[in-house]
């Protein structure tokens with residue numbers, strides 16, 4: 350479903366600030382793979398998601414979605430294939446538009462040919478059904494301006510907007526990190542449900558080791574722009590926070606390791 354071949358990205362090349370953010374990274378995801386992505390600050394996690402989404406173009410390497418080369422497909426064109434949720438709950442929705450209008454925009458991004466002015470009653474029913482899955486009562490507030498929603502409600506709506514069109518790839522960029530613990534838990538369980546229901550191929554960056562262990566069927570750990578540890582299948586299921594920290598410790602050649610090295 351997604352192939353990354355030898356992706357290389359350097360920032361500020363030739364200057365004292367030169368930084369290799371992605372160092373010939375390769376990754377192959379099958380349909381329905383749910384990969385949690387961990388790694389310390391500056392490891393290249395967000396750059397990886399930006400390269401997939403087309404927000405930045407790698408200096409070298411290929412990005413393929415469903416065997417189609419994406420290197421020259423711009424970010425707004427790739428949004429047909431890719432759903433993305435950011436850390437900031439304000440980032441994925443328009444506050445001055447209603448819940449229904451926000452959903453209509455997300456819908457039309459994918460169903461371009463079916464775009465009609467206004468929201469038809471059939472489509473409104475569909476939006477209501479989708480909102481019901483969130484369990485937050487938003488299906489009864491279709492005409493409410495999104496700016497009036499709480500951070501958690503807004504992030505749930507962003508998640509729904511990124512998933513209900515069944516994108517080929519779902520990118521989650523620390524999407525629970527800015528929420529209080531109970532809301533973060535809600536968004537985590539919604540993520541699990543929506544990804545499983547849609548069998549969505551997903552990459553989720555997190556600094557929460559427990560979340561990285563609990564969610565998904567694969568895990569990758571990044572360091573210095575490349576993948577330094579990966580687990581899948583039974584190995585992934587058997588991972589614990591302690592075993593992950595031990596792996597990281599080994600990779601960092603025996604340095605004293607605290608949770609902080611990965612969490613911060």
Ligand SMILES: Nc1ncnc2c1ncn2[C@@H]1O[C@H](COP(=O)(O)OP(=O)(O)OP(=O)(O)O)[C@@H](O)[C@H]1O
Pocket residue numbers: 360361368369370388389390391392393394395396397613
């Ligand atoms: N636009 C940019 N210009 C210059 N340097 C950048 C840019 N974007 C990222 N970098 C650098 O590339 C490296 C990788 O950054 P990236 O944001 O991908 O890391 P990350 O693993 O997502 O980190 P964090 O967990 O802190 O979000 C960092 O050293 C960062 O400073």
